[in-house]
Amino acid sequence: MKPPTPSKGNIYLIGFMGSGKTRVGTALARRLGLPFLDTDAEAERISGRSVARLFREGGKAGFRRLEQRVIAAAAAGPIRVVAVGGGAVTRAANLRAMRRSGTVVRLRAPFSVIRRRIGKGAGRPLWDASGVLFRRREPLYRKAAHVAVDASGTPEAAARIIACRLGLERRSPAPSAPxxxxxxxxxxxxxxxxxxxxxxxxxxxxxxxxxxxxxxxxxxxxxxxxxxxxxxxxxxxxxxxxxxxxxxxxxxxxxxxxxxxxxxxxxxxxxxxxxxxxxxxxxxxxxxxxxxxxxxxxxxxxxxxxxxxxxxxxxxxxxxxxxxxxxxxxxxxxxxxxxxxxxxxxxxxxxxxxxxxxxxxEVVKTALALDRDFAEGLLERWGSLQSRSGAELAWAVSRCVRLKAAAVAEDERDLSGRRELLNLGHTVGHALEAAAGFGRFRHGEAVAWGLRAAFRLSAERGWLADPGDRALASALLGRLRTPAWPARLSWSHLNRHLALDKKVRDGRSVMILLRRAGKAVRVPGVALGDIRRVVARLSTEARP
Ligand SMILES: NC(=O)c1ccc[n+]([C@@H]2O[C@H](COP(=O)([O-])OP(=O)(O)OC[C@H]3O[C@@H](n4cnc5c(N)ncnc54)[C@H](O)[C@@H]3O)[C@@H](O)[C@H]2O)c1
Structure with a gap:
């Protein structure tokens, strides 16, 4: 069945560089069966020069003039999804053209996510790692957009949210009946x-x-x-x-x-x-x-x-x-x-x-360990879960029950390693819970810190290599609310509790880490020194 066409013309995606306009735009266009246009790519095609060269040779003003022509042509053309260059919002003429000819969707992502995505900023002449430009631009995006969407997860998840928000697709139904x-x-x-x-x-x-x-x-x-x-x-x-x-x-x-x-x-x-x-x-x-x-x-x-x-x-x-x-x-x-x-x-x-x-x-743990699709769904439904809507809760509980039931069916006595995957985040989590003194952290809060440690250790091994996987895991972990890491908790104290873990031998621990989002694996030889380094970094980042 052909998906419905947007009634308000083009869908313009705006946002800072690295917010995912091109990737989300491609996913959205595919999803809706619409053509896709990227204004930067179009400027390169028309001029026969790269964006970096256009900036070098014509300066910022020269590039903006060309970009304005591209946007005006897109506004007058057939309906499509348009990924708009990050600086286009600085020109009032662009804003008028976009808002008149379609729906303007702002892609939102925290600067920490953007910085990770952009890396050293190759091919991005305006990249500013300090965040000053980001902070200056954000109010412009906010003002220009009809709709804002969280794009810190995968492009597919953001595309799905946009399609739902614009009424072009129904949300996958959450079970409402018991x-x-x-x-x-x-x-x-x-x-x-x-x-x-x-x-x-x-x-x-x-x-x-x-x-x-x-x-x-x-x-x-x-x-x-x-x-x-x-x-x-x-x-x-x-x-x-x-x-x-x-x-x-x-x-x-x-x-x-x-x-x-x-x-x-x-x-x-x-x-x-x-x-x-x-x-x-x-x-x-x-x-x-x-x-x-x-x-x-x-x-x-x-x-x-x-x-x-x-x-x-x-x-x-x-x-x-x-x-x-x-x-x-x-x-x-x-x-x-x-x-x-x-x-x-x-x-x-x-x-x-x-x-x-x-x-x-614990819900995030289950999703990240066993089911990427569930993890994406969680990110998408985070807001409604927070409001404890019955249908959303039933959806999340059912997904977790189904995943745990499958692990238990295969490994009832927790012997084969299958059920153990659900211990993702628990090595550091249990040690933290005990070392901080039982009662200081709720079980899930300590697990959330353990998940962050497992995420870092996985990334250090070059796992979670797909940027979408990394963004998805990091966005979910960023949403978990936890008390700060205890300022006075020393490594030796934490280590004493890590060492009590049956799985620690010869300075190495068995841990559950993430090879991909939704794919946890048992890793027999994680050096305690590596855990120490990661924990030290997490604990300092966590302090105000
Ligand atoms: N058996 C397992 O497989 C397994 C798995 C994970 C965790 N656990 C254990 O679970 C325990 C943690 O359980 P928990 O997080 O559910 O905490 P909990 O049982 O301590 O409950 C937390 C608090 O919430 C209150 N409470 C419970 N339901 C409520 C409700 N509907 N409305 C208002 N207040 C309510 C309780 O009275 C309690 O004060 C830990 O001991 C952990 O070891 C066991």
Missing amino acids: GELMVRTGSHSYPVLVGSGVLDAVPARLGRLTSARRAVLVSDARLAGGPGRRLAAAFRRSGWKLSAAFLPGAEGAKSLSAIARLYGFLLRSRTERTTPLVALGGGTVGDAAGFAAATYYRGIPLVHVPTTLLAQTDSAIGGKTGVNHPLAKNAVGAFHQPVLVAADTDLLASLPDREFQSGLA
């Missing part, structure tokens, strides 16, 4: 319900999986009122008997003493081997209650109702349960797959912003 996915493992398979309102469906769905009509709800006190009350009411409406126990908040739940108290509750309330334990909460409740379910009477049925973004996209899937030991996080645990997972995206509305941002880091 969906059901399956996790299939060697031990058993289970459904994962994702979407708005799936919490209310838990009792009926569970009723189809077991003949029991008594369940134990385990949560943290913070969730007792809202989701806890709602879930209890749904159980009672479906004729279930329910008793409830509460764990301490956050990491406090993941202690052997909290588990011992929970065993006591389970015994006193006569919980039987067939009684399902329903874990309602974030990753901490899921890990702790899951561990109790794995070990009480050698295993009772477990249902996860995850309430944080991190738990819905990651920890509730795959059967890892466990608690912390005073000497090490997650040191005591068991594999215990749930019988049902219900990820109700409505629950994320009350999640504090910091927890939500922390969860996004």
Whole structure:
């Protein structure tokens, strides 16, 4: 089917050099089936001279005169996508011609991205690495444009956003109705319900999986009122008997003493081997209650109702349960797959912003490790994800669940290396979390720093060689919100925690790095010295 033609004539792409006008323009023209014109290339064709030579021989004014002719001809010609030279906005006549004959789209990218793209500025006579010209030009682009689009990712992603913003293409639909996915493992398979309102469906769905009509709800006190009350009411409406126990908040739940108290509750309330334990909460409740379910009477049925973004996209899937030991996080645990997972995206509305941002880091991790297309989609939908639109959340959660389910299906016990790829960002992340003192960083925040370190180490190896891949990863990592790197954290302290990692031997660490965006690989011999250098650079850049 032929895509619709823009009703407002040409699509002009404006922006600073390196914002990607030519590459985005080419991708957009291909996408819309329109001809493409690059004003710099057209000036070269007409004059038979390169832009650099035109500047040298005719000066800036000479070049601008020629450029103005090219733009005037484009405005009078057939409809097409036009990539406009960076300085064209300095002439009022160009602005009038463009705005009269089409839609002017500004491509936005941070100067750090532009500088990386331009490098030394070969063939760019006006390149100014100091950023002065960039800052002077930005207000002109802003004023000239009808629409502004983030172009710090790949050209295809920017082209897709432009086509949607101009109403020439519909957004790929996000699932709005609740969906059901399956996790299939060697031990058993289970459904994962994702979407708005799936919490209310838990009792009926569970009723189809077991003949029991008594369940134990385990949560943290913070969730007792809202989701806890709602879930209890749904159980009672479906004729279930329910008793409830509460764990301490956050990491406090993941202690052997909290588990011992929970065993006591389970015994006193006569919980039987067939009684399902329903874990309602974030990753901490899921890990702790899951561990109790794995070990009480050698295993009772477990249902996860995850309430944080991190738990819905990651920890509730795959059967890892466990608690912390005073000497090490997650040191005591068991594999215990749930019988049902219900990820109700409505629950994320009350999640504090910091927890939500922390969860996004794990989402970005999954995308960068396993699925480039997902990573592009994340960049494109970043704004709507931030507003926690239900459909967008369901889309992101479903994508993560599907990717994690595939890794778990292949490598349930985390032995073959497949599941390990999801540890991208976790070597430095775990060390930072522990070295800074548990509680200072949320898990996802520490992972975000770990992802940045993994990104640098990958780039140093010459990986992420495709500039589009590099830009995509860097744009996503740049969007993650994290507290600053702790100013007083010394390398020796961090190194002590790195060295505690089982995967460190002879001054080298096994790390997960990025060969490409969406393609993580296990790298057995990363020198601690390399990690030190990268961390030192990251930590100084991060300080104001
Ligand atoms: N098992 C796994 O595979 C796996 C994977 C990744 C992380 N984890 C573990 O997950 C834990 C982190 O989990 P987390 O990030 O979900 O944090 P969390 O469980 O500590 O929850 C964070 C805070 O948010 C509150 N909260 C939870 N849901 C809420 C909601 N809907 N509205 C308002 N407040 C809400 C909680 O009470 C808590 O105070 C870590 O212990 C980590 O080791 C496990």
